Amino acid sequence: MILTNYKSDNYYAKINQSKIYVDYVNSLAKIVDFHNISVQNIKRLVHFASRQHLGKIICNCDAASFKNFIKAGFKLEGKIDSYFKGESAFCMSYFISKKRKLYNKHSMENLILIQSLNAESTFVPDTTLKYNIRYAEKRDAKQMSELFSKVFFECPSPLFDEKYLKDNMNKRILYKTAVYNGKIISAASAYLNEEDLNAELINCATHPNYRNKGVVSNIISSFESDLISMGYMGIYSLSRATCTSINFALSKNNYKFRGRLINNCNIYGEFEDMNIWVKDFNN
Structure with missing residues (x-):
């Protein structure tokens, strides 16, 4: 997820053979192992x-488990194409708190x-700014942490930590940067799900002095080419x-809107809705 917070005491647990991730900062749990899960087991979780x-x-369940989640009281909030090897x-959600269902920024x-x-699909790169897009190296960590701290203000995962x-x-996380005159002006990362052959684009950031030039859009496009060649x-x-900028950038790069996760992430001290944007490499 973009801009989700980090806390070391989050943990995985197994309940009736089903794996679940407990995320205290975002006040949610994610069911990780759902295959052959019964309605009764879902309710136990x-x-x-x-x-x-x-x-x-x-x-994020597959078609075979969909009906059982509906029967257990879950709501469909969106869909991610080609998530499970095509x-x-x-995206199923159950709101334990009634307040969590409500949102005021509709x-x-x-x-x-x-x-x-x-x-949609209107991205045209600005060729007046000559920069190089490449994978990040360990020596880039200091510049990257400085860029993330300037853009995000608060830490979405420990991105301000050079060691992290x-x-x-x-x-499992690939980082790409755009470098101009020896300075990192933009960066993004992709979290790889090697088992299901999908990737999540996260932590897109451009220095304020270099925005509106399509830099992060070019990084996104570069990631896509590499992921396709890797078989994703x-x-x-x-x-x-x-957030206007990232929604525009994804739509311009021909990502498809597939739903909205209500009050899904704790960002800067309050829950925010997250839009789901998807690109299916098979289409």
Whole structure:
């Protein structure tokens, strides 16, 4: 997810053979292992999440499990094409807290969405700024942490930590940068799901002095080319519904809007809605 917070005491647990991730900062639980899960087991997981005083429980399930989640009281909030080796994932949510269902920025979010959809597939790179897009190296960690701190203000995962960036680089998280005159002016990362052959685009950031030039859009396009060559079948991103720039960038790069996750992430101290944007490499 873009701009989700980090906390070391989040953990995985197994409840009746089903794996669940407990995320205290975002006050939610994510069901990770759902194959052959029964309605009764789903309800047990909801009960467990409720006992942890969490507000929401989510799962990206496959078509075979969809009906059982509906029967257990879950709501479909969106879809991610080509999530499971070419098959779609259904973004299912159960709101434990009644307040968690409510959102107050509906009009603004829909206006941003409409404007973004109107810009679909219109990306044209600005060739006046000569920069180089490349994979990040460990020596880039200091500049990258400075860029992320300037753009995000608060830490979405430990991105301000140089050691974290170095330790995670080129493992399950790929980082790309745009370099201009020896300075990193933009960066983004892709979280790889090697088992299901999908990737999540996260942490897109451009220095304020170099915005509106399509830099991050070019990084996104570069990621897509590499992922296709690696055999991945799709890429998706969860963007803040109130953030104009990232929604525009994804739509311009021909990502498709597939739904909205209500009050999904704790950003800067309040829950925010996340738009689901997807690109299916098979289409």
